[in-house]
Amino acid sequence: MRWSRSLIPTFREVPADAEIVSHQLMLRAGLVRKLAAGIFTYLPLGWRSISRVATIVREEMNRAGAQEINMPVLQPAEIWQESGRWSDFGRELMRLRDRHERDFALGPTHEEVITSLVRNTLRSYRQLPQNLYQIQVKFRDEIRPRFGVMRAREFVMKDAYSFHVDDESLDHTYRDMHDAYSRIIERCGLDFRVVEADTGVIGGAESHEFMVLATNGESEILSCSTCGYAANAERAELRLPQTGSEATSTTPEEVSTPGKRTVEEVSGFLGLQPSALAKTLLFKVGERDVAVLVPGSRDLNEAKLARLAGTPILRMLEDAEVRKLSGADVGFAGPVGLPPQTAIWADRSLEGERDFVTGANRTDAHLRGVRPQRDFQVERWGDLVLARAGDTCPRCDGRFESSRGIEVGHIFKLGTKYSEKMSAAFLDDGGRERPYVMGCYGFGVSRTVASAIEQNYDDDGIRWPRAVAPVDVLIVPVNVTAPAIREVAETLHEELSAAGVEVLLDDRDLRPGAKFKDADLIGIPTRVTIGERGLREDKLEIRNRRTGEVQVHPRSELAGAVLESLRRENAD
């Protein structure tokens, strides 16, 4: 591969519209170009990295017994209507019509397609289990694409779906996928952590996310170093202690709190800790009005609320609705005296003997001495609070620590959600018809490349992990107009290529400084420099971009030394 004949458009300056490091470097190093928000063209170097990750994914999936297939990107609305996701998936589903005005979607994921395939193809328990995967471009009409290819509208993903006779068989494949994903990320040379995730209401007992650790990662991870529990902060379980104040009241007492709406304002005004208050948040859950109570010092976790509700279809009331329901301005809602059809759900930490302060459902007033089950009835108790660093681990006495990561893989036990909705069944050994038990396993390929950069860069550019670098070796002839230098570089290029090494030869007629800067920017792990000085002394330089380590070798041993260093690194 010759740089002079390749499309590797590097930038010296940082593009103005790229915020995070991986996005900036992918643009500057000539890996990608943006066509529109969240839509990218992969240029030769970028696509090579994508391909290398895809190859690793493919090898590990095959090794785990999965079979590669390829499904349609363009999918008819009917199957989405069948699963219920034509409406449930929401505006994130990219929709379009054909010339006959028939509705279609561009696939964001393929549960419907695969279920439709399998129900028409598999009949017997004897044919199970099956695990099918594909590596393909996916579409999601993200509300806000950002972070370059990290959260794009079109992206490369590996998705796999498994079909089983029972949960036990699913468990087995799920573990295999868990192991395969761990191997994939290890082989890519990335630091990662597996965390527990919640499937929401999509069913299934278990779900795990594979997080590449990065300080700029968009997901927060909470983990306990004592017992090893780790979870996405959005989902982390929590059992807050019931540290209620002494119960002294016999009846709630209204206090005037003019203009004090927020927890901070009210607690400051009354001279109380925020934890002495309960926040009342008003939601529409399906068709019902629900008041949700959490301690004043904490935030609600909406994912947990959705789980308690059993439906993801919920939203906070608009200001006008709040006024109508509570009879007071926003900021003064409370559980006492709401319309009778309003359900009240509360975090478990509020259970039991405890007096707290809530809104009075009257503008400019709060109630103190409010006690659950005496002054209002709680319909459901649950874990509703957003966990955070420093909280006590729900599994042991340890404390949560916070770190950040990029979600590159997510595995789910789906159970029978799709097979039941789409009538996909097999005959068991007793001749009875049963829905398939399913699992699904997603792995973000393009996102993994971005996360590799996010985890491996310095002030000069990318420092590719060997396994995902676009090429193995960059040869830099310092001056291509000098025949001796050129000759040595060309020969080395041939020798290494013949040995199966992927090589980029920087045969451009540029100043050495410019070539070195570009070399650092694109970050190829091994750089061989051929210059006048080195040739004269017969000491040619092999530099490791990651470690900065430099070896010098005579011309005659150069190719062998490069091969040896690659071999040694691969062995590590």
Add this chain to the structure above:
RNA sequence: CGGGGUGUGGCGCAGUCCGGUAGCGCACCUGCUUUGGGAGCAGGGGGUCGUCGGUUCAAAUCCGACCACCCCGACCA
């Protein structure tokens, strides 16, 4: 969708307040010199100033509408 911001040559930007017919750095092309960490000199090419409309003798500049993009938030099987 709400809030904030930006659209001027491939990239980074100035010019807009105060209207007078587009400029700087980098990149690109030609020539000469130069060649181990983003060279020098000389010459050159490239922009209907996001789009549409309005005001004006005259609009990158003023007014209106729209579009795109970026950031924060909401959202994220």
